[in-house]
Every structure is written in C-alpha cells, then in structure tokens.
Amino acid sequence: MTTESVVESVNTAGHLMIGGCDALDLVQEFQTPLVVYDIEQVRQQVRAFRQAFEEQQVNYVVSYASKAFATQAIYQVMNQEKAHIDVVSGGELYTAIQAGFPMAHVSFHGNNKSRSELELAVQEQVGVIILDNFDELDLLSSILERTEQKIAVMLRITPDITAHTHEYIQTGQADSKFGFDLPSGQAEAALKQILENPHLDFRGIHAHIGSQILAVTGFELLAHKLVELAAQWQQKFQCPIPVLNFGGGFGIRYTAEDHPLAPAKFISALVQTVKTDCQQQQLPLPEIWIEPGRSLVGPAGYNLYTVGSSKRVPGLKPYVTVDGGMGDNIRPALYQAEYTAVLAANPQAPAEETIRLAGRYCESGDILISELEFPRVHQGQIVALLATGAYGYAMASNYNRVPRPAVVFAEQGKAQVVVERESYADLNRLDRAYQNK
Ligand SMILES: Cc1ncc(COP(=O)(O)O)c(C=O)c1O
Ligand SMILES: N[C@@H](CCCC[NH3+])C(=O)O
Numbered sequence: 001m002t003t004e005s006v007v008e009s010v011n012t013a014g015h016l017m018i019g020g021c022d023a024l025d026l027v028q029e030f031q032t033p034l035v036v037y038d039i040e041q042v043r044q045q046v047r048a049f050r051q052a053f054e055e056q057q058v059n060y061v062v063s064y065a066s067k068a069f070a071t072q073a074i075y076q077v078m079n080q081e082k083a084h085i086d087v088v089s090g091g092e093l094y095t096a097i098q099a100g101f102p103m104a105h106v107s108f109h110g111n112n113k114s115r116s117e118l119e120l121a122v123q124e125q126v127g128v129i130i131l132d133n134f135d136e137l138d139l140l141s142s143i144l145e146r147t148e149q150k151i152a153v154m155l156r157i158t159p160d161i162t163a164h165t166h167e168y169i170q171t172g173q174a175d176s177k178f179g180f181d182l183p184s185g186q187a188e189a190a191l192k193q194i195l196e197n198p199h200l201d202f203r204g205i206h207a208h209i210g211s212q213i214l215a216v217t218g219f220e221l222l223a224h225k226l227v228e229l230a231a232q233w234q235q236k237f238q239c240p241i242p243v244l245n246f247g248g249g250f251g252i253r254y255t256a257e258d259h260p261l262a263p264a265k266f267i268s269a270l271v272q273t274v275k276t277d278c279q280q281q282q283l284p285l286p287e288i289w290i291e292p293g294r295s296l297v298g299p300a301g302y303n304l305y306t307v308g309s310s311k312r313v314p315g316l317k318p319y320v321t322v323d324g325g326m327g328d329n330i331r332p333a334l335y336q337a338e339y340t341a342v343l344a345a346n347p348q349a350p351a352e353e354t355i356r357l358a359g360r361y362c363e364s365g366d367i368l369i370s371e372l373e374f375p376r377v378h379q380g381q382i383v384a385l386l387a388t389g390a391y392g393y394a395m396a397s398n399y400n401r402v403p404r405p406a407v408v409f410a411e412q413g414k415a416q417v418v419v420e421r422e423s424y425a426d427l428n429r430l431d432r433a434y435q436n437k
Pocket of ligand 2: 211212331335390391
C-alpha cells in the first residue's frame with residue numbers, strides 16, 4: 001500500500017498530529033511502543049451514529065461493543081457521549097463498574113457466561129442480558145429463582161447471513177457457535193421458556209452478522225429477517241417485541257483499498273428497511289439497537305513505534321523492525337489484517353522503497369505490514385501505524401515476556417495516560433517461586 005493516499009493531520013513542523021498533540025512530543029514524554037487515541041475522533045464517531053438515528057426519527061440505542069477496547073477511560077468517554085456499552089466477560093463488567101458506568105446501560109453478551117459472571121450481572125442489575133444458549137438460560141433462571149430477582153433479556157439468534165469478511169470474524173452464518181438456531185425451532189423454544197419465566201423480562205431479538213463489513217446488504221437482509229421473525233413471534237405468542245438489536249460490524253478504513261460507508265449510510269439503509277417491513281407486517285416500530293465496536297474506536301487509534309534494526313539483503317525485500325509487533329497488535333498475524341503506516345516526523349514523505357515492517361517478537365509471522373512503500377527509515381525514527389484502535393491493545397499479550405505499552409488519550413492538545421506501561425515487575429507480580437523441596 002502507498003503512504004501517499006493517507007491524509008493525516010500535520011503541524012507546521014510537518015509532524016503527525018494526534019488529538020492536537022505532536023506525535024513526536026508524545027513519544028518524548030511517554031516513550032514507545034505507545035498506543036494513542038484521538039478522543040475527539042471517538043466522540044465524533046459516536047455522535048455520527050447517534051445523529052444518523054436522530055435523522056431517522058426512531059427510538060434507538062448505540063451500544064459500544066467494548067471488546068474492541070475496554071478500559072475505564074473509554075467507558076467514561078462512552079458515557080459522556082450517551083452511548084451504552086456491551087460487555088462480554090466479568091472482567092469487562094468489573095471494569096465498567098469501576099469506571100462508574102451506569103449499569104442500566106450495559107448489555108451482557110457471551111456464549112459461555114459463567115455462574116459467577118451471571119451472578120455479578122444480576123447483582124449489579126445490568127440493563128439486559130443477551131441470552132446465547134439453553135445452558136445459559138437454565139443457569140440464569142436458577143440464579144434468579146434463588147435470589148428472587150428479575151432481569152431483562154434479549155434472545156440472540158443465529159441469522160444465517162454470511163458476511164463478506166474474514167472467516168474468523170464471521171459470526172452470523174448458520175454453523176456458528178453464537179446464538180440460538182432458527183430452522184430447528186430452538187430459538188422459538190427458548191422464547192417460550194423466557195415468556196413462561198416470571199423472572200425474565202423479554203426485551204427483544206438480537207443478531208450479529210460479522211465484523212469489518214463495508215456494504216449495507218448484510219444489514220438489510222438482517223433487517224428483513226428480524227422484522228419477519230418479530231412479526232411471527234408477536235402473532236404466535238402475543239408478546240411485544242420492544243427491541244431489535246442488529247449487532248455491530250461496521251467496517252473502517254485500514255488501507256486505501258477500504259471504502260467504508262459513513263454511519264448515516266448504514267443507519268438509513270437499516271432503519272428504512274425496518275420501517276418498511278414493519279409497516280407491511282403491521283408491527284409497531286421497535287427500538288433499534290446497534291453495537292458498533294471497531295467503527296467507534298478503530299480509526300482514532302495510533303500505535304507509535306521506534307525503528308530498531310533493519311535487515312537488507314540484495315534481491316530481498318528489506319525487513320525494518322520496530323519495538324512492538326504481535327504482542328500489541330496480533331491482527332496482521334491472526335487475520336492477515338492490513339494496515340497503513342506513516343513516518344511520524346513527516347507523514348507526507350515520499351516513498352523510496354518497499355519494505356516489510358517487522359515486529360520484535362520471536363515469530364517469523366510477526367510482520368505488521370508485509371508490503372509497505374515507505375521512505376528510507378533509520379534507527380530511532382518513529383513510525384505510526386494507523387487505525388489501530390480496535391482489537392489492538394484489547395488483544396495484546398505478554399508474549400516473549402514483553403510488557404504491554406502505555407495507552408494515552410489525546411484531546412485538544414492535551415495528553416493523558418489512561419493505562420500505564422507495564423513494567424517487568426508487573427509481569428512478575430503474579431509469579432510465585434516453585435516450592436519443590
Ligand atoms: C455481538 C457482537 N456485537 C458487536 C460486535 C462488534 O463488532 P464490530 O467491532 O465489528 O463493530 C461483535 C463482534 O464482532 C459482536 O460479536
Ligand atoms: N477481533 C476481531 C473482531 C472480533 C469480533 C468479535 N465478535 C478483529 O480484530 O477483527
């Protein structure tokens with residue numbers, strides 16, 4: 001991919017700017033590898049989705065799929081922007097509690113929620129639990145019976161819509177581990193159980209078709225499917241279906257080859273389909289919920305690295321290695337995900353050669369960008385990987401016993417650490433000597 005096609009904001013010195021801060025100043029202050037978020041950009045994305053719904057004049061919820069990047073600070077930002085969140089584990093839920101996030105605005109997802117996770121969700125009275133399977137339905141029912149509590153639930157169905165994206169991030173195909181199957185009648189059987197259970201308050205139907213989706217077609221198909229199902233169920237069981245939740249999956253631009261749609265395009269196509277179908281089916285218009293993860297935080301994230309060693313062999317594409325890699329961004333190794341990078345000191349510098357931007361981890365597959373047209377770079381220069389804000393830090397590991405980077409939020413020229421850089425001592429904090437005498 002080419003750097004020329006990337007337009008990033010620069011200051012008068014020609015340096016990359018993130019959230020009004022000079023990227024080189026950020027490196028000076030916080031070192032590398034460093035994860036930086038332009039928080040205004042996050043806010044703008046949330047507002048763009050909300051605005052798109054406002055224009056359609058429907059009741060809606062934008063719920064941030066926090067698996068994309070789950071920290072107390074981002075939960076605070078989402079709350080300021082009136083977004084709900086969805087969590088998929090006790091850990092994310094605990095983080096949201098610590099952040100003071102309103103529990104009524106939390107949806108709890110997951111295909112194997114444990115007893116203790118469900119107990120925590122019930123104790124905290126999260127807004128809604130998205131039921132994924134019969135075992136969970138039984139487990140939750142037993143907890144509620146014992147505690148004599150009630151909770152709102154939605155039913156996640158497998159929509160059998162195959163999103164045009166990487167196989168590993170497809171979730172809506174018929175043979176998926178997520179959700180209740182429709183053709184076999186299992187989803188309907190689950191609904192009956194829910195409606196018969198006085199501890200469960202049925203809020204609606206959920207489905208998610210996949211991630212990094214760049215066209216509206218899948219969402220329109222999903223809208224047809226969920227409205228039809230809602231109409232059938234309402235007629236058969238006389239139950240209101242207050243909410244249709246269409247999940248997330250809205251794609252973003254990683255490279256010049258990606259052409260994502262603006263939130264307004266996705267939302268108007270989705271809402272228009274729901275409105276038309278509801279009218280045809282004589283179904284009252286439900287609340288429309290979405291769960292964007294990647295699209296809210298992805299574009300706003302930057303991974304800053306320092307160039308270390310290079311390997312240049314005549315006839316072979318050079319390896320230029322940075323001080324991070326698959327430990328802070330597993331996506332290239334895991335999904336062959338593509339990224340764009342720029343030189344922080346001069347994002348507009350013309351390309352001089354095609355390199356492989358390699359990571360520092362002991363894996364041949366630890367290549368962040370396998371074909372990057374780039375200026376000739378030297379040790380000590382700073383490279384910024386763009387659009388790393390979703391599923392980057394969130395999927396970070398301590399592979400090779402490398403501490404995870406710090407995370408900084410930059411907004412209006414001010415920068416603040418929101419996750420400290422791990423130290424070697426942090427890595428050893430949970431280790432215990434082996435007492436084998
Ligand atoms: C149920 C559900 N909702 C929302 C998301 C968020 O997806 P994305 O980050 O692509 O918007 C996912 C992940 O794919 C998901 O499984
Ligand atoms: N982790 C994936 C997305 C997972 C979506 C979860 N349902 C990615 O980086 O693209």
